Amino acid sequence: MKWNRRHVLDTDDWSRDEIETVLDQTRAMIEILQRPIRRAPPLRGRTVILFFAESSTRTRVSFELAAKALSADVTNITASGSSVEKGESLYDTVRTLQALGGDVVVMRHASSGAPYFVAQRTDAAVINAGDGWHAHPTQGLLDAYTLRDAVGDLEGRRVVIVGDVLHSRVARSDINTLLPLGARITLSGPPTLIPLAWRCGQLPPGVTYESDLDRALDGADAVIALRLQRERQESGLLPSLREYSRVWGLTADRVARMRPGAPVMHPGPMNEGIEIDASVAHGTRSLIETQVTNGVAVRMALLYLLAARAGPPGPLEERA
Amino acid sequence: MKFDRRAFEAKGYLVVPGFIDLHAHLREPGFEDSETIETGRRAALRGGFTTICAMPNTEPAIDSPGLLKELLARGKSVDGARVRYVAAITRGRKGRELSDMVELAAAGAIAFSDDGSPVEDSHLFRSALEYARVTGRPVIEHAQDLALSAKGVMHEGSVSARLGLPGMPAAAEESAVARDIALARMTGANLHLTHLSTAGSIELVRRAKADGVPVTCDVTPHHLAMTDEWVAGSRALAWEVEDEALLAVPYDSSTKVNPPLRGRADVRALWAGLVDGTVDAIATDHAPHASVKKDVEFDQAAFGISGLETALALVLGGVGVHWAALGTVIDALTLGPARVLGSDLPRDDWAVIDRDVEWVVRADELASKGKNTPLIGRTLTGRVVATVVDGELRYEGAARVAEAVNGR
Numbered sequence: 120m121k122w123n124r125r126h127v128l129d130t131d132d133w134s135r136d137e138i139e140t141v142l143d144q145t146r147a148m149i150e151i152l153q154r155p156i157r158r159a160p161p162l163r164g165r166t167v168i169l170f171f172a173e174s175s176t177r178t179r180v181s182f183e184l185a186a187k188a189l190s191a192d193v194t195n196i197t198a199s200g201s202s203v204e205k206g207e208s209l210y211d212t213v214r215t216l217q218a219l220g221g222d223v224v225v226m227r228h229a230s231s232g233a234p235y236f237v238a239q240r241t242d243a244a245v246i247n248a249g250d251g252w253h254a255h256p257t258q259g260l261l262d263a264y265t266l267r268d269a270v271g272d273l274e275g276r277r278v279v280i281v282g283d284v285l286h287s288r289v290a291r292s293d294i295n296t297l298l299p300l301g302a303r304i305t306l307s308g309p310p311t312l313i314p315l316a317w318r319c320g321q322l323p324p325g326v327t328y329e330s331d332l333d334r335a336l337d338g339a340d341a342v343i344a345l346r347l348q349r350e351r352q353e354s355g356l357l358p359s360l361r362e363y364s365r366v367w368g369l370t371a372d373r374v375a376r377m378r379p380g381a382p383v384m385h386p387g388p389m390n391e392g393i394e395i396d397a398s399v400a401h402g403t404r405s406l407i408e409t410q411v412t413n414g415v416a417v418r419m420a421l422l423y424l425l426a427a428r429a430g431p432p433g434p435l436e437e438r439a
Numbered sequence: 440m441k442f443d444r445r446a447f448e449a450k451g452y453l454v455v456p457g458f459i460d461l462h463a464h465l466r467e468p469g470f471e472d473s474e475t476i477e478t479g480r481r482a483a484l485r486g487g488f489t490t491i492c493a494m495p496n497t498e499p500a501i502d503s504p505g506l507l508k509e510l511l512a513r514g515k516s517v518d519g520a521r522v523r524y525v526a527a528i529t530r531g532r533k534g535r536e537l538s539d540m541v542e543l544a545a546a547g548a549i550a551f552s553d554d555g556s557p558v559e560d561s562h563l564f565r566s567a568l569e570y571a572r573v574t575g576r577p578v579i580e581h582a583q584d585l586a587l588s589a590k591g592v593m594h595e596g597s598v599s600a601r602l603g604l605p606g607m608p609a610a611a612e613e614s615a616v617a618r619d620i621a622l623a624r625m626t627g628a629n630l631h632l633t634h635l636s637t638a639g640s641i642e643l644v645r646r647a648k649a650d651g652v653p654v655t656c657d658v659t660p661h662h663l664a665m666t667d668e669w670v671a672g673s674r675a676l677a678w679e680v681e682d683e684a685l686l687a688v689p690y691d692s693s694t695k696v697n698p699p700l701r702g703r704a705d706v707r708a709l710w711a712g713l714v715d716g717t718v719d720a721i722a723t724d725h726a727p728h729a730s731v732k733k734d735v736e737f738d739q740a741a742f743g744i745s746g747l748e749t750a751l752a753l754v755l756g757g758v759g760v761h762w763a764a765l766g767t768v769i770d771a772l773t774l775g776p777a778r779v780l781g782s783d784l785p786r787d788d789w790a791v792i793d794r795d796v797e798w799v800v801r802a803d804e805l806a807s808k809g810k811n812t813p814l815i816g817r818t819l820t821g822r823v824v825a826t827v828v829d830g831e832l833r834y835e836g837a838a839r840v841a842e843a844v845n846g847r
Contacts, residue, residue: 131601210734230736231603232690239688251738253603291603314600315608321597 122424126238126245129254130292135299138263144420145264145413147435151188152416161423161432162191168221170196170212170237171248173229177387177411178248178257182225185418189426190433194221209233213240223425226250231288244425246418252286258386259292261417263300265410266341269382274301279335279377281367282345282394283312289386290345298325307335308345308367311356332367336376343384344369347394360393369395374404382406442827447791452824455769457489457520457788459776461579461657462554462633462722463747465491465522467510469498474727474808476510479747480519482725482807484834486747487772487790487823488520491725492780494554495527502527502538504546511547521785521828523549525579528567534558537567544574549780552579554633555697557615559585561622568628577629577655577779582615582640583607583698592738594667594699602671602689604737607699609637616640620647623654631779632656634724636698638708645717655779657720657771658709660753661696661744666703669694669813670737676753677706678760692733692740693813696726710762713771720775721768723750727809745809749800751792752819759820787830794821 121136130138151159167186171179179197186193196212209228216224217240224243226234231251238245249255267273278297284290284306294304304326306313318328329335336342351357374383383395383404391397400407426432444454460483466474474482476493483491493510495501501510507524514522526548530536532555540551551571557580558564564580571578588611593599595606616632620643623630635641635656647654664676674685694700712718726743733740754768777784799818802810826834 209736228736230738232737235688235690236736251603252605288603291601314597315595315606316597316600321600 122428124425125428126234127256127421127425128234128238128245128247130256130259130295131254133295133299138260138296138299141260141417141420141424142264142267144424145260145416148416148419148423149413151419151435157188158190159188159435160190161435162186162189162426163433165191165222165426166194166220167191167223167225167422168194168196168216168219168243170216170224170226172233173227173249175227175249178227181411181414182248182418185415186422188415189419189422191422194219209236210240213237216243217241222429223422244429246421246425249288251288253288253291254295255288255292257414257418257421258289259296260421261410261414262293262343262384262386263296264417265384265406265413266297266382267300268413269406270340272301273297275303276301276340277303277305277338279305279307279339279342280345281307281332281335281342281369283347283351284308284317284345285312285314286348286351287345293343294323294326298323305329305335305339307332309357309363312351332373333376336373339377339381341382341384342369342374342377343386344394346386346388347390364393368393369399371396371398371402374399380404384410387411440832442789442830442832444789447825453792453794455790455792456773456784457790457826457828458487458772459780460488460491460723460725460747461631461720461776461779463491463493463725464496464727464743465493466727467497472729472808473732476514476522477516477519478806478808479725479727480514480522482747482805483520484826485806485823485836486723486750487792487826488747489785489788489790489826489828490521490523492523492525492549494525494552496532496555500527500532501525502530502532504539504542507543507546507548517831518833525550525552525554527551528553528558528578529563532556534560534563537563537570540567540570541574544576548576550577550579550631552581552633554579554581557581557583557585561618564619565622565626568622568626568630572626572628575781577631577781579631579633580619581634582612582619582632584611584614587611587614591699592695593670594701596667596702598667598671604670607697609639609701609705612637612698613639613643616643620644620652620654623647624650624652627653630654633722634659634662634698635709635718636662636701636705638705641708641712641717645712645715648717655719656717657722657776657779658713658718659722659724660746660750662698662701663706663709663721663757664753665694665700665813666706667700669700674813674817676756677703678757678762687813690737691813692735692737693744693811693815695737695740695742696744697742710757713767714763718771719779721750721754721771722776723747725807727807728811729808730810733811743811745805745807745812747807748805749812749814749819751823752821755794755821756819785829787827789827790823791825791827792821793824796820796822798822
């Protein structure tokens with residue numbers, strides 16, 4: 120097994136082998152999730168602390184299900200009512216986490232880079248469940264898994280990512296994960312929501328920018344729409360949500376420009392009618408619900424790999 | 440102890456005039472957990488600085504003759520560098536009403552600045568320049584368009600795009616520099632633009648000087664030596680090749696500074712400005728912070744690098760790769776800042792330099808209370824061995840450390 124990482128903070132320095140290892144492990148986990156009793160014993164006796172300093176139900180529940188499916192003990196430190204909201208510093212929280220002695224800390228934080236801060240100051244393995252605009256590694260991995268499951272080998276495939284790339288940790292992690300697997304990426308969206316450097320040609324190799332979504336979608340192999348935060352309009356980055364949805368919203372007509380059957384993805388939660396039409400979100404090309412299901416398996420795979428590195432995990436099969 | 444210049448020269452050390460820092464933060468009064476006048480003065484001596492200009496962003500701000508006189512009285516002990524005070528342009532540095540500039544100048548203010556907070560109101564800034572002209576003191580301006588830099592925490596470029604951090608575009612500095620130059624041209628007041636960090640800013644000053652506008656400027660050692668890649672974990676100085684072994688963890692708040700560390704082309708432009716005389720001075724923008732202000736998330740951390748004690752080694756690095764002559768950088772630390780202040784060099788202030796000694800920057804060996812520098816743990820070349828103020832040897836010590844390093 121090609122796995123020697125202590126933390127999962129960002130996939131930007133991962134090799135293709137490492138990504139493949141996680142995706143292979145994910146397949147094994149999906150088998151567990153298809154059993155009548157969705158539970159295996161490998162993390163029995165290990166503690167996973169879910170530290171969500173920014174509200175998120177979907178990702179937190181996904182990690183919780185993943186940890187429980189592997190028989191780990193799970194503890195939550197959520198933003199609501201926790202010390203984070205009372206003005207406790209991240210440093211204090213880290214010391215508490217350290218004293219609690221969890222094996223894995225899964226963290227979500229509004230500040231880019233916060234997981235590095237925690238990882239430097241704790242003995243636990245840290246999984247980044249989303250930090251600011253920076254990274255959401257498990258989303259990138261689950262998108263890679265879902266895409267590959269749907270369209271096969273990603274070598275030479277072209278994936279369009281449309282929307283608020285500037286503020287999107289999902290976009291950055293999708294780029295970091297899909298590129299090593301051989302995919303090419305076309306970014307599309309309003310100029311104010313794409314980093315200036317990336318519009319001026321300083322793009323990672325394999326990534327291009329095309330402001331015209333129709334042209335971006337022509338012959339594409341898949342599209343990932345990003346969530347648009349309504350406050351972008353208030354901060355002067357957009358003229359109106361109505362214009363955005365007309366110019367950069369995923370409609371049935373636009374989706375039809377892609378290769379026949381090319382899938383549509385979205386990290387959720389969706390603003391139906393803004394970045395994606397309901398007919399597309401719930402249409403035959405949509406993999407949005409599959410993404411959610413695969414998310415649990417990807418998180419199981421990472422928890423398993425990190426635990427295995429820390430010490431031999433229990434068996435994936437319950438022995439009679 | 441009396442200074443025996445020949446004894447030091449006999450050991451092969453270089454003796455140059457004591458350095459003058461146009462821009463340092465001593466944090467007293469108000470933030471004594473970050474620095475005090477005494478610790479700042481000692482840190483200055485260790486960096487070869489014999490005169491430092493303290494910025495007024497204290498609490499309360501240095502905006503009244505009474506407070507200024509009180510602070511001048513505090514810094515009389517003989518074991519540190521000489522301190523001069525820059526007074527606030529506006530009351531409380533709020534950018535709304537002018538401070539009593541004529542009286543402040545009479546009380547000893549050496550210059551005026553709302554450093555950290557540019558004077559956004561152009562009409563008010565014009566008035567400040569008109570008043571400064573009467574006092575004969577320069578206005579030291581932190582040029583930044585706050586609407587454009589917005590919530591930025593690092594340079595806007597490919598590194599900020601990668602790290603997902605809000606960026607401060609070069610244009611936020613350059614548009615403010617352009618405004619400030621227009622107002623200096625109109626009023627004829629001495630405008631000093633501090634800690635310029637972009638190629639565009641240097642070019643604007645170059646053209647303004649050619650037109651005869653009374654503008655001067657300084658750059659910092661950290662902007663001369665580090666790039667925005669340092670936020671992503673690089674620890675290669677601007678003239679070094681990237682070294683994987685030197686990589687640090689990204690998002691280290693010790694690299695967070697305003698103006699932010701810029702791109703490589705900007706760094707080269709600052710050196711070019713030094714060489715052709717566009718840049719008048721090297722100033723540290725020494726910004727010490729207590730660890731509680733830095734040991735937090737990157738976007739929550741205070742801006743600033745503690746710089747007095749590492750300044751010389753950083754600029755000597757550029758000399759070593761022939762980006763500038765030794766005389767150019769020494770002038771920018773001595774004669775240049777003296778001219779900006781409209782004064783002569785103090786007659787008997789000296790810095791004694793060992794150009795070749797290698798030393799490791801260690802937090803517990805910094806005299807400053809601010810340990811906030813990304814250079815901690817790094818080996819630098821060149822160090823101040825002794826510092827002399829008014830003919831008196833006030834600091835000597837690095838020689839001992841140097842021997843210890845060499846003997847290892």
